[in-house]
Amino acid sequence: MSAFNAIDTDREIEQEEFTPEIEPQATWCPGCGDFGVLKALKGAATELGLDPEEILLVTGIGCSGKLSSYFESYGFHSIHGRSLPVARAAKLANPELTVLAAGGDGDGYGIGGNHFMHTARENHDMTYIVFNNEIFGLTKGQTSPTSPKGHKSKTQPQGSAKDPLRPLSMSLSAGASYVARTAAVNPNQAKEILVEAIQHDGFSHVDFLTQCPTWNKDAKQYVPYIDIQQNDEYDFDVTERREAAEAMYETESALWEGKVLTGRYYQEDGRRTYHEEKMQQDSMPESPIAEQYFDDDHEWKRSYDLLDAHR
Amino acid sequence: MTENELIWRIAGGSGDGIDSTSQNFTKALMRAGLHVFTHRHYPSRIRGGHTYVEVRARGEPVQSRGDGYNFLLSLGDSFARNPQDDAYYGTEEVKPLTENLEDLNEGGIVVYDSGLLDEEDLPEDFDERAEANDWHVYPLDLRSIAKEHGREVMRNTAGVGATAALLDIDLRYFKELMAESMPEDVYETNVDVLEDAHGRVAEMDHDHDVSVPTGDHETEQVLLSASNAITYGALDEGCRFIAGYPMTPWTEVFTLMSQHLPEFGGVAEQVEDEIAAASLALGASHAGVKSMSGSSGGGFALMSEPLGLAEITETPVVLVEAARAGPSTGMPTKPEQGDLEHVLYTSQGDSNRVVFAPGNVAEAYEQTRKAFELAYDYHIPAIVMYDQKLSGELRNVDTDFFDREPNPDPGATLTEDELSEAAHHASGKFQRYQHDTPAGASPRSIPGQRGGRFLASGNEHTPEGHISEDPDNRVAQMNRRMEKLDSIEQDLAENASHQSRRGDEDATYGIMTFGSQQGTVEEAAEEIEAFLESVDECLVVEMNASAQFKGLVQRELGRFGPRMSSLLKYNGNPFEPAEIVEGFEATINGTEFERPTARFQPAAGD
Ligand SMILES: Cc1ncc(C[n+]2csc(CCOP(=O)(O)OP(=O)(O)O)c2C)c(N)n1
Ligand code: SF4
Ligand SMILES: [Mg+2]
Numbered sequence: 001m002s003a004f005n006a007i008d009t010d011r012e013i014e015q016e017e018f019t020p021e022i023e024p025q026a027t028w029c030p031g032c033g034d035f036g037v038l039k040a041l042k043g044a045a046t047e048l049g050l051d052p053e054e055i056l057l058v059t060g061i062g063c064s065g066k067l068s069s070y071f072e073s074y075g076f077h078s079i080h081g082r083s084l085p086v087a088r089a090a091k092l093a094n095p096e097l098t099v100l101a102a103g104g105d106g107d108g109y110g111i112g113g114n115h116f117m118h119t120a121r122e123n124h125d126m127t128y129i130v131f132n133n134e135i136f137g138l139t140k141g142q143t144s145p146t147s148p149k150g151h152k153s154k155t156q157p158q159g160s161a162k163d164p165l166r167p168l169s170m171s172l173s174a175g176a177s178y179v180a181r182t183a184a185v186n187p188n189q190a191k192e193i194l195v196e197a198i199q200h201d202g203f204s205h206v207d208f209l210t211q212c213p214t215w216n217k218d219a220k221q222y223v224p225y226i227d228i229q230q231n232d233e234y235d236f237d238v239t240e241r242r243e244a245a246e247a248m249y250e251t252e253s254a255l256w257e258g259k260v261l262t263g264r265y266y267q268e269d270g271r272r273t274y275h276e277e278k279m280q281q282d283s284m285p286e287s288p289i290a291e292q293y294f295d296d297d298h299e300w301k302r303s304y305d306l307l308d309a310h311r
Numbered sequence: 312m313t314e315n316e317l318i319w320r321i322a323g324g325s326g327d328g329i330d331s332t333s334q335n336f337t338k339a340l341m342r343a344g345l346h347v348f349t350h351r352h353y354p355s356r357i358r359g360g361h362t363y364v365e366v367r368a369r370g371e372p373v374q375s376r377g378d379g380y381n382f383l384l385s386l387g388d389s390f391a392r393n394p395q396d397d398a399y400y401g402t403e404e405v406k407p408l409t410e411n412l413e414d415l416n417e418g419g420i421v422v423y424d425s426g427l428l429d430e431e432d433l434p435e436d437f438d439e440r441a442e443a444n445d446w447h448v449y450p451l452d453l454r455s456i457a458k459e460h461g462r463e464v465m466r467n468t469a470g471v472g473a474t475a476a477l478l479d480i481d482l483r484y485f486k487e488l489m490a491e492s493m494p495e496d497v498y499e500t501n502v503d504v505l506e507d508a509h510g511r512v513a514e515m516d517h518d519h520d521v522s523v524p525t526g527d528h529e530t531e532q533v534l535l536s537a538s539n540a541i542t543y544g545a546l547d548e549g550c551r552f553i554a555g556y557p558m559t560p561w562t563e564v565f566t567l568m569s570q571h572l573p574e575f576g577g578v579a580e581q582v583e584d585e586i587a588a589a590s591l592a593l594g595a596s597h598a599g600v601k602s603m604s605g606s607s608g609g610g611f612a613l614m615s616e617p618l619g620l621a622e623i624t625e626t627p628v629v630l631v632e633a634a635r636a637g638p639s640t641g642m643p644t645k646p647e648q649g650d651l652e653h654v655l656y657t658s659q660g661d662s663n664r665v666v667f668a669p670g671n672v673a674e675a676y677e678q679t680r681k682a683f684e685l686a687y688d689y690h691i692p693a694i695v696m697y698d699q700k701l702s703g704e705l706r707n708v709d710t711d712f713f714d715r716e717p718n719p720d721p722g723a724t725l726t727e728d729e730l731s732e733a734a735h736h737a738s739g740k741f742q743r744y745q746h747d748t749p750a751g752a753s754p755r756s757i758p759g760q761r762g763g764r765f766l767a768s769g770n771e772h773t774p775e776g777h778i779s780e781d782p783d784n785r786v787a788q789m790n791r792r793m794e795k796l797d798s799i800e801q802d803l804a805e806n807a808s809h810q811s812r813r814g815d816e817d818a819t820y821g822i823m824t825f826g827s828q829q830g831t832v833e834e835a836a837e838e839i840e841a842f843l844e845s846v847d848e849c850l851v852v853e854m855n856a857s858a859q860f861k862g863l864v865q866r867e868l869g870r871f872g873p874r875m876s877s878l879l880k881y882n883g884n885p886f887e888p889a890e891i892v893e894g895f896e897a898t899i900n901g902t903e904f905e906r907p908t909a910r911f912q913p914a915a916g917d
Binding site for chain 1: 573602721
């Protein structure tokens with residue numbers, strides 16, 4: 001008998017179940033791309049038949065971090081940049097949970113960049129959604145790690161002297177096993193990509209272009225967009241690392257020129273997820289550790305049996 | 312003190328096997344019925360990389376390293392560099408001898424390896440000092456004895472054989488221990504070395520007064536450090552997750568946990584930094600596993616923000632802080648207690664946590680268990696603070712002490728059945744953070760449980776965890792969280808306070824200390840009893856420069872400032888009992904405190 005009966009239920013799930021009655025309406029600015037992420041996520045969760053109580057959604061701090069207030073599930077609104085370490089440990093504690101992490105471009109590629117690199121490398125079985133609006137939204141429009149070179153903001157009055165970082169390429173070289181980019185203005189593709197990302201066994205990284213009409217007034221609406229899987233010009237194999245790297249490079253460069261490319265970039269199947277890897281080497285039990293505390297028959301070892309080395 | 316105790320110091324290069332040789336020596340004395348205590352001096356490159364371990368043995372329980380020592384086994388540093396006189400690090404080869412002479416008591420014994428050091432390598436004044444201090448010097452070619460039977464590294468065994476001969480210790484204990492840990496052929500050569508060295512020294516003239524006391528244990532003993540004890544306390548309390556990043560001296564607990572957790576059905580994670588480490592511990596705990604993390608100074612500083620997140624989201628977690636001399640990288644291998652205020656108050660907002668500072672091995676075990684119990688019962692971070700001194704010293708404890716039941720109880724956590732009866736918002740969201748609860752803690756659910764969904768947030772929040780800046784809600788949540796501290800105080804008062812008090816109930820003089828200095832202070836107190844006169848004064852003994860513990864007491868009690876003088880030590884070495892005796896005399900007699908190793912600060916107003 002599991003202590004966690006919301007997991008793997010056969011119930012019919014309605015999309016409304018993912019709308020919290022306490023905060024049914026998000027307080028993002030009108031026209032904000034973040035609405036698109038919320039909608040796509042609700043759609044994906046419904047399509048996958050997930051129970052809100054088998055999902056743990058861990059968010060960072062930023063406009064994007066409020067996602068956990070507007071999506072009904074178990075939620076953890078953590079601190080700036082730290083959603084990934086919280087999320088991946090929860091997955092190790094109970095691999096049967098569906099674990100999602102989300103936050104902004106500043107949150108994930110800046111202050112939390114180190115965690116991004118390592119979580120991707122370790123291939124934890126979870127989905128990470130980065131709301132990429134190329135700006136710090138919540139703190140009122142400062143330059144972020146993905147802001148274009150020359151971008152002016154109150155803290156960079158002369159314009160950013162830095163080249164923006166390449167989130168897709170970074171993800172690939174760090175070791176993510178599913179990498180995609182989508183955009184809030186493309187709700188169908190966004191939902192499909194989230195479905196695939198959640199289904200994928202391993203670390204899925206979705207760079208989600210979310211326009212910020214309030215602070216990123218360079219009119220970044222991310223239209224028109226091109227779905228690279230639907231366009232013959234971009235024919236490449238998403239399971240081929242080198243081809244993926246090239247497509248990513250082109251996509252990142254194109255965005256700086258105002259051309260929006262989206263779609264699936266990389267998918268590596270058959271690689272063990274992190275918890276599978278640990279189980280394989282006997283450094284993690286096969287059944288969820290969290291269950292032990294509710295199992296009256298679990299045999300608890302004690303230190304008394306380790307004392308031989310001290311006699 | 313010398314007549315009823317042995318303080319044996321073994322010195323050599325780091326990497327010369329000093330640790331394992333001293334550990335076996337200690338175990339041998341423990342098995343022979345003695346109480347033992349080790350003090351480990353950590354190698355640091357600045358001093359040329361040499362190290363020593365001191366083993367103190369008495370018939371009675373031992374609380375501290377004691378004053379000075381009375382037997383030096385100097386093995387020489389086989390990793391020595393820069394033999395030239397003007398090298399920055401000096402002549403490293405002789406350091407294991409010369410740097411240890413300062414603390415050697417009158418009438419003490421020196422055994423050094425003449426296979427490494429010729430007479431002309433010795434400092435010029437060596438003979439003069441030896442004579443003035445009545446030291447008994449035995450140059451022995453330990454290397455050659457070792458090489459004759461086996462390999463040069465067995466010179467440690469030769470040194471032990473020589474020690475046994477000079478002190479008349481039965482070789483049986485050493486042989487037993489070697490048999491348990493060595494393959495047969497290695498064992499046999501070592502026995503040859505041991506017996507040969509023993510035989511040669513036994514034939515020499517012995518005119519010294521150093522001897523091994525006798526003792527007898529009523530029950531079987533085990534030898535452990537506080538790092539072992541913290542590990543065992545955590546495992547017995549059902550901790551099954553640890554995340555960390557290496558940093559001296561915390562690494563020891565992290566390593567031990569990482570080695571044991573897989574066989575205990577848990578998980579250990581070495582991660583990218585300490586912010587991650589603490590955050591992982593929160594994530595695993597949130598998902599239902601009893602979890603811990605920890606670090607030392609700088610790494611613990613990185614944990615400040617997740618620590619505050621644990622306070623406001625009421626995520627139970629235990630953090631270990633292994634203090635070392637700061638600020639910044641400070642002196643990485645030296646003990647100090649200057650992190651007290653850091654541990655008590657770091658992170659924004661009103662601090663809401665429990666801090667334990669165990670004083671010995673047994674307390675380290677008890678208090679780590681209690682830290683988990685309180686963390687999970689009250690949903691609060693609990694910190695176990697200790698330092699290099701405690702993590703490095705080995706002491707004997709009754710084996711029976713550890714014969715206890717594990718406690719996997721997840722504390723104030725509901726089952727799905729209990730959740731179905733619990734308070735929910737009309738929408739079905741679980742009220743994880745209710746305003747009024749009996750002891751301050753509002754029971755929690757675990758992700759995956761039916762009927763338990765809620766939001767945990769670092770922002771102030773409603774009973775369901777949704778972000779709220781409503782003033783009434785804010786005050787209710789703050790008050791409930793702060794109330795936990797009162798409940799915990801009461802809990803500790805009723806059950807086990809974890810405060811130890813020694814001596815006369817209506818004593819007029821007091822000494823107060825915390826953490827690792829406890830044993831040394833207790834021992835000094837035995838000597839001080841003789842002085843007592845009726846003045847109401849107290850000496851506060853701590854290893855930092857700004858009297859943080861005294862400040863804490865004054866702050867919490869709001870008075871007693873004029874009664875508390877301070878004895879402060881921050882040179883990187885722990886107190887010796889004699890320093891405390893002198894500090895105490897300065898308190899009551901107003902005599903000058905003259906030792907350069909510590910600072911006396913007379914009492915001032917509140
Ligand atoms: C440690 C820390 N530093 C700074 C902040 C202030 N802060 C909050 S959100 C944010 C940046 C938000 O940008 P992004 O992550 O891109 O999220 P967005 O608001 O654009 O969704 C900053 C700097 C903080 N909360 N914590
Ligand atoms: S500031 Fe920008 S990112 Fe934040 S809610 Fe408004 S539009 Fe969205
Ligand atoms: Mg942003």
